[in-house]
Amino acid sequence: MTEKKDFRDLKKKETEKLVHKLVEAIDEHPDKVNNYYDLGSLLTRLNDYQQAEELFMKALGIFEAKGDKDAMNLLNYGLGNLYYEIGKVNEAIKLYNKIDDPKLKADSYLMLAQSYMKKGQYKQAVAYGLTALELHPDDPEINQVIGDSLLALGEFKQAKAYYDAILKYHPGRADTQFNRGIVAMVLGEPYKNYLAQAKQLDPNYYHKSEQRLNDIEKTLQTTQKKD
Secondary structure: OHHHHHHHHHHHHHHHHHHHHHHHHHHHOOOOHHHHHHHHHHHHHOOOHHHHHHHHHHHHHHHHHHOOHHHHHHHHHHHHHHHHHOOOHHHHHHHHHHOOOHHHHHHHHHHHHHHHHHOOOHHHHHHHHHHHHHHOOOOHHHHHHHHHHHHHOOOHHHHHHHHHHHHHHOOOOHHHHHHHHHHHHHOOOOOHHHHHHHHHHOHHHHHHHHHHHHHHHHHHHHHHHHO
């Protein structure tokens, strides 16, 4: 128990140092947008949402006054990620749609896909995912959101192709293995190996998702009985 507490204390001190370092960087170079973005993103990861939002809004005011569009793109992306994280998905979507920086386009399309998926609007999620995929064809996160949206739409054969594209190069993803197992189960293919891989890779994820598996098994059994 003491070791765990010591580790947590160490992590807390390291995080505080990093926050302090980024605050100092902003004070020394108030014209560098990356310092604001990095601090805002760190505060978001630390669940300090109010301070993160205040920082992003303050920075947007500074760089808007300068007419710096590149800086505003980056800050809108960071603030969009914060809103996505706290469930303000519509606000996040508005910000992602403002982004016109080619370097951030694929990332903003991916976040739009994930936002629409969060809203349960899976067709829009697929559309934005495919647009992102054109820019980054081998990105596993993009393939995952498309696969998951197709799975939710009941397009199992299409979902299978996107999961297989991920597993070819990234077999260590528990979410992909699990959902590929579901697709295989529904399509009447061997599926147990995918589920076993998912369980081995991330037991917590597997147990959280197990109810989905049970529901699908029951549905399939009912359908088969009717046939």
